Structure formats: C-alpha cells, structure tokens
Amino acid sequence: MENDGPRPTYTLFWEALSGAMVVELVLEEIGASYERRLIDMANGEHLTDNYRTLNPTGQVPALLLPNGDVIGESAAIVLTLGERHPSASLIPSATSAIRPHFLRWLIYLATSPYMTMVQFNHPERFTSISAVHGDLVENAKSRLVSQFEILDGAISGSPYFFQTGFSAVDLYLFMLVNFFPAKSEIFQNCNKLRGLYEAVECRPSTTRIISNHVVT
Ligand SMILES: N[C@@H](CCC(=O)N[C@@H](CS)C(=O)NCC(=O)O)C(=O)O
Known part of the structure; x- marks a missing residue:
C-alpha cells in the first residue's frame, strides 16, 4: 500500500x-x-x-x-x-471455546508446513551436498501433502476452518497452499481445503494483494 x-x-x-x-x-x-x-x-x-x-x-x-x-x-x-x-x-477472544483450537492450528501452520515449505523451496539451507537436494525436495513435497491432508481433516467449518467462521487461520492456510505449485495434487484428496482456499481467494483483501506475489 x-x-x-x-x-x-x-x-x-x-x-x-x-x-x-x-x-x-x-x-x-x-x-x-x-x-x-x-x-x-x-x-x-x-x-x-x-x-x-x-x-x-x-x-x-x-x-x-x-x-x-x-x-x-x-x-x-x-x-x-x-x-x-x-x-x-x-482471532477468537481469550475466553472463546474455539481459542485453544485456533492457537493450536495457527502454531502448527507456522512450525510445520511453513518450515516444510522452506525445505521444499530451499534445500540448500539444509545441506551443501547438492546431490541430495532433489531428495530433500521430494521428501518435503510428500510431507507437505500429508500435512495438508491433516489440515483438511481438521477443518470443522464450511468454507472456513472453524465453525465459528472466518479467522486468521484461514489466511495463513491460504498462503501456504498458494505457495505450493501442485495444488491439484492436494485438492484431489482435500475437498474442504479446496473450498477454504477458493473462499479466501475471492475475498477483497486477497484480490487486492495477490498480484504482489506473482512468480516472475
Ligand atoms: N519462523 C519464522 C520463519 C520466517 C522465514 O523462514 N522467513 C523466510 C522467508 S519466507 C526467511 O526470511 N528466510 C531467510 C532466512 O531464514 O535466512 C516466521 O514464522 O516468521
């Protein structure tokens, strides 16, 4: 802006x-x-x-x-x-019943799939042995698919993650799926995740910023 x-x-x-x-x-x-x-x-x-x-x-x-x-x-x-x-x-208020679940999944996103995404995109940060970079990328890709499946299974709302409606977890999850090039590979087993991704993609806030993140 x-x-x-x-x-x-x-x-x-x-x-x-x-x-x-x-x-x-x-x-x-x-x-x-x-x-x-x-x-x-x-x-x-x-x-x-x-x-x-x-x-x-x-x-x-x-x-x-x-x-x-x-x-x-x-x-x-x-x-x-x-x-x-x-x-x-x-974010849900401190006394909301959904708050512990919100924190749990927000922290999971930041510590698991986000970090797996780093391995996927930057295997050179994990080892200088370039011969194994391809293996690290393949390993990260299959772990990301499993992590997205876990997240799909945890979605309790529709189209958003929680039954209580839209939250920052939806934004975080949208970002990570957006970063993943083979979306069709995840969406084939993750219908709820696809619905969430498409709902966040249509939000005015997303349409305002997404062109800042095109691959050049
Ligand atoms: N735990 C940090 C991770 C941030 C992170 O890994 N950012 C990447 C860009 S997506 C970065 O700055 N990488 C450079 C580096 O780690 O040296 C967070 O959640 O903000």
Missing part, C-alpha cells in the same frame, strides 16, 4: 512470496494503514547489520509497530494485530 498522507500505522518488512503474505492479508482485513518495505533477500539484504538490528533472526516478515518496536515471527505478528484490532474478528 503506497501512502502519500500521514505516516502509516504499520511498516511491514516484506518480500513477494514470503511469509509476509499472511501479515499483508491480516493488515488488509483489518483495514490498517501500512506500508510495505521490500527486503531484497536474493541480494542478502536480510543479512545486513541494518536489517538484523530490526530483526535479529534476519527473517521476513517483521512488523514495525506504532511505538517503534519491531516484532518478528509470523504467528506472533498475526496474534498481535488480531488482538489490537478486535473488531476485525480475526
């Missing part, structure tokens, strides 16, 4: 087709004013002292809050934004 007016409330440290997509979707859903700041990871900008001062892990996404603090970790950012903007109803 470009902004010529007053300073935006949030700054999202961002790169296309990265975990910043879910934060961008959350910011759009809550209608926050924000700017994206590109971190050029292909050229190592995430490893510079400047960026590491903001986010010591050297990873994207990170979010600059109005008080000047920067936080990293996609799940923490999603929770922070959801709690600061409760009227968007993206």
Whole structure:
C-alpha cells in the first residue's frame, strides 16, 4: 500500500512470496494503514547489520509497530494485530471455546508446513551436498501433502476452518497452499481445503494483494 498522507500505522518488512503474505492479508482485513518495505533477500539484504538490528533472526516478515518496536515471527505478528484490532474478528477472544483450537492450528501452520515449505523451496539451507537436494525436495513435497491432508481433516467449518467462521487461520492456510505449485495434487484428496482456499481467494483483501506475489 503506497501512502502519500500521514505516516502509516504499520511498516511491514516484506518480500513477494514470503511469509509476509499472511501479515499483508491480516493488515488488509483489518483495514490498517501500512506500508510495505521490500527486503531484497536474493541480494542478502536480510543479512545486513541494518536489517538484523530490526530483526535479529534476519527473517521476513517483521512488523514495525506504532511505538517503534519491531516484532518478528509470523504467528506472533498475526496474534498481535488480531488482538489490537478486535473488531476485525480475526482471532477468537481469550475466553472463546474455539481459542485453544485456533492457537493450536495457527502454531502448527507456522512450525510445520511453513518450515516444510522452506525445505521444499530451499534445500540448500539444509545441506551443501547438492546431490541430495532433489531428495530433500521430494521428501518435503510428500510431507507437505500429508500435512495438508491433516489440515483438511481438521477443518470443522464450511468454507472456513472453524465453525465459528472466518479467522486468521484461514489466511495463513491460504498462503501456504498458494505457495505450493501442485495444488491439484492436494485438492484431489482435500475437498474442504479446496473450498477454504477458493473462499479466501475471492475475498477483497486477497484480490487486492495477490498480484504482489506473482512468480516472475
Ligand atoms: N519462523 C519464522 C520463519 C520466517 C522465514 O523462514 N522467513 C523466510 C522467508 S519466507 C526467511 O526470511 N528466510 C531467510 C532466512 O531464514 O535466512 C516466521 O514464522 O516468521
């Protein structure tokens, strides 16, 4: 979101087709004013002292809050934004019966399929032995298919993950499926996941940002 007016409330440290997509979707859903700041990871900008001062892990996404603090970790950012903007109803309230389930699946998404996706896209981060990179990619692909099947089995709502309706878990899951090139391979056994993906894909917030994430 470009902004010529007053300073935006949030700054999202961002790169296309990265975990910043879910934060961008959350910011759009809550209608926050924000700017994206590109971190050029292909050229190592995430490893510079400047960026590491903001986010010591050297990873994207990170979010600059109005008080000047920067936080990293996609799940923490999603929770922070959801709690600061409760009227968007993206995260269940602390006393809601669905809250523990929401936390459980949000954390699963951030720690399991997201990390498997890193192995799928960047086997070189796991070993310098290039002869085994293909095996690592195949292993990641089959684990991703199983993880998506687990998620499909856990969907209790329609079209969204929870019976209580749309939430940030839908946005996170949409992002991960979006990153997976062989969607038909997952959708053939995961009808609920297909319905969720298509429902999130049609949301105005998604249509506003998705062209920022095309493969060039
Ligand atoms: N646990 C982190 C993972 C973030 C992550 O792995 N981001 C990738 C981009 S999608 C990254 O910055 N990779 C560069 C690196 O790890 O050096 C989160 O959930 O935000």
